[in-house]
Amino acid sequence: MPDTGTPATSLEAHATRRILVLDGAMGTMIQAEKPDEAAYRGSRFAQHNSDVAGNNELLCLTQPDMIRGIHKAFLDAGADILSTNTFSATRISQADYGMEDLVPEMNREAARLAREAAEAVATPDRPRWVAGALGPTNRTASISPDVNDPGFRNVTFDDLAAAYGEAARALIAGGVDLLLVETIFDTLNAKAALYAIEGLRDEGVAVPPIMISGTITDRSGRTLTGQTPEAFWASVSHARPFSVGLNCALGAGEMRPHIRALAGIADARISAYPNAGLPNEMGGYDETPDETAAHLGEWAEAGLVNLVGGCCGTTPEHIRAIAAAVEGKAPRPIPDRAARLRLSGLELFEKGAGAGAGEAA
Template structure:
């Protein structure tokens, strides 16, 4: 279906298209604040196996400890409290607790059949919290989180068989499409495809989301966030940030950014690289440093803020938040640091053919 056939009036969710307009207007005016880590917040409860199961899954047929998405159904009060904490800290945008809510990722817990419900209810929880925190002059927004799954379409899981794959494009697209539909039904204002380590996975998600929009007859903004896995400056599937952008720009995202894997000290060059080429808004939500010997994160709100404020002052940011290891205290510090600073203005690159493999290629017109 061509874009001209998409009609915002077809959106059945009350007020969503007005919120989308408000989101776009806010991005023109200021740097928006995204929330922080879900896993870090949930770990603070010290839940055991019974704590994850709750009444809903008391008799489930395998262990659920560590399945944070399942808490949407078994312990929704914890998820609601997390959203409320980040909103109180100053987040403009909160993510649904659905990072692993696909049939592929939930297979580890034999919960494939619950993937759609997880997305619907996850979006409803976030929507209720955002609506309660919204005011006329400051609406709050919900980004439906779509994680990368625990499979990769580009790389072999067997070092002795380079051609082997444990997932294919169609399977990924089906899983992503189901998740996207659930998030939209639950009231998400945007869809955030995040922690992208394999660009082919992301392209399957972009394709699936487009198919969903075509079927529904309306759309919401698409947000993308890539993960640069180490100091090589590349994704796990080998692309530089610029090459990644060339690979996904056809999705016409509202914003593109970098999250996870690195702390703010190491992430800056990759945020700057995207900011220099992307003709949309740019987001960044780094980890609270690299994990230490105990698997914990050492960057404090103050130490991270010193970096993120400089990024904002250098004109690199439209959206800022935190990934692994960050807490409401981090988000509160980020919100204060960027308050009043002007947002990045996207460049208007000259018309050209832009291609990519592992490296970007530009053929001037």
């Protein structure tokens, strides 16, 4: 039956019926194109006064056909949701290249490119959506960069909120269907992003649904700033996100117990887009599409996920295999919201219905 609702209601309807597929690694695909300094600069920035190679977000302005082509490859492989090429398109991250003033344009153009690619293949029965990506920045509000001065911070909450707000505003203006706060290693950074997004709503901006995705940095089962998945959810659940989940850092095999932990507590959809295994000695990724897809297919069978895709090292071939592995499998039912007190530190503290007084999960 054709979907005739707004993008948000259409998304909700499809997410209720099936597991949605996210795209794969934009960075991996850009690296495969091997752009050099001249390609990054294009003619517009030929005289820029610092090196810009590695500034992937700049390619939205200088090599739009490359970015559009990568989006198309993931769509052709079966992706339902594209992420914009804006992981580092904040004023804080772009300061490394002296390109802070380009942030609004980068985000608008990235959204436009993804929107064009999505609409080129969307049909009434199979719409496609665009998620505006907001990465973690290259600074952390919770940890000192100076081991000799643990109280020092090189960024403030207000700095982060201003940077995220600027980027989110431009992504929304560019036409995204979702905002994706992703690869969260510091929950305080993420809370600054969520605060900024709520501020836009207060200004009357039509804010789309929010996806939140943290990263467990190693086999300790915690974020870089020390939180367990359950505590992370308690920290961000006030945002009432469309989905919460994990991406990056780990391969699917290592990520499963942490996704299971989130699925056991979150009254939101669960997203998972792991790396293609752990990096090898050369920093590459060796897990094959079939291997990654086998993991995610099993998670779907176990009722753990609502949205799946790939992070570092994943290609259109990985997404094609993942899409096939979850096709026809039911999405995880969203549980009722818990009527209990949940507090978050490094671990979850829970009290209320079904939990003993002072019971820690």
